[in-house]
Every structure is written in C-alpha cells, then in structure tokens.
Amino acid sequence: MTVHDWMWSEACEVIARAERMHREFFRPAGAMASQPAWQPPVDILETDHEVLVLVALPGVDAEQAEAVIADDGHLVIGGTRVLPPALRTATIHRLELPQGRFLRRLPLPPGRYSDVRRATIDGCLVITLQKAG
Structure with a gap:
C-alpha cells in the first residue's frame, strides 16, 4: 500500500x-x-481457521453483548452501553463515549462458520468466528 x-x-x-x-x-x-443510537467502530481480521471481529466497547461485558450470524451472511452485534451505577450521580464534565443501545451489522467474508465466541480484552469485545470445514 x-x-x-x-x-x-x-x-x-x-x-x-x-x-x-x-x-x-x-x-x-x-x-x-x-x-439503536450508535455504531461502535470495528476491525475484522481473518486467519486460515477463524475470523476475528474486534469491537471498541469499553465498559461492555461480553455476556451482555449479542453476536449472531444472520441468514444473509452478516454478523449482527448489539447491546447497550450504560454508565456504571456508581457513576450515575456523578457530575459530568465531559461525556464523549456514546451511551445507550448500539447495533452494528457487518458483512462477513464468504464461507461457513461453526462457532461464535465472545470475550472482552483490553476494552474491546472480541468475537471469534470459527470457520467450518
């Protein structure tokens, strides 16, 4: 490049x-x-055995985020990002990270996938799609 x-x-x-x-x-x-009110930024990487989707979602637990492969071959990621309860009464001086419902619909590389796993690493939701066959 x-x-x-x-x-x-x-x-x-x-x-x-x-x-x-x-x-x-x-x-x-x-x-x-x-x-859904906003779309988180994503990176999509592919290896010989899997597709990795990194979604910038600081403060969102992997178990609270939805990740499904739709019939049209798109990965649909959704959930809600909210302030932690302890911070909801705090005085806000700046609030740049989006809050509320999010949804992201991403076309996937052609192929079949056998497994969808979610984990949280360094403030990112990491979705691992295992390639089938």
Whole structure:
C-alpha cells in the first residue's frame, strides 16, 4: 500500500466516522429511544481457521453483548452501553463515549462458520468466528 492509498483510506474513514456521529446526534428522541443510537467502530481480521471481529466497547461485558450470524451472511452485534451505577450521580464534565443501545451489522467474508465466541480484552469485545470445514 502506498502512502497516497493509506492517506486516502484514512480520509474516507474520517468522513464515514463524521457521518455516523452526525446521524447519532440528530436522531429523534421519544419512540426512537429504544432503537439503536450508535455504531461502535470495528476491525475484522481473518486467519486460515477463524475470523476475528474486534469491537471498541469499553465498559461492555461480553455476556451482555449479542453476536449472531444472520441468514444473509452478516454478523449482527448489539447491546447497550450504560454508565456504571456508581457513576450515575456523578457530575459530568465531559461525556464523549456514546451511551445507550448500539447495533452494528457487518458483512462477513464468504464461507461457513461453526462457532461464535465472545470475550472482552483490553476494552474491546472480541468475537471469534470459527470457520467450518
């Protein structure tokens, strides 16, 4: 990858992130409150035996996050990120990490998968999809 390609890729990612933030900020409240409000950033890596999906979800327990492979071959990750109970009465000076329902729908590399495992490592939800056959 050339420096030009890398810079272009980074610029496209910044634009996509800005568009996601814009959608999150202007989402109507009320009836939409139960709908997913934000999308966590992800990395998808593939080895010979598995696909690893790293989802930036600090403070979210792996057991509280949903991860399923849909019939259309997409991985659907969902859950809720909330402040810990001990911090809910604290004075907030800055709150940049998104809170509330999240949902991310990701196309997977072609193939079949036999197992979906979840773990939390260094503030990331790590989803491991074991390749079948």
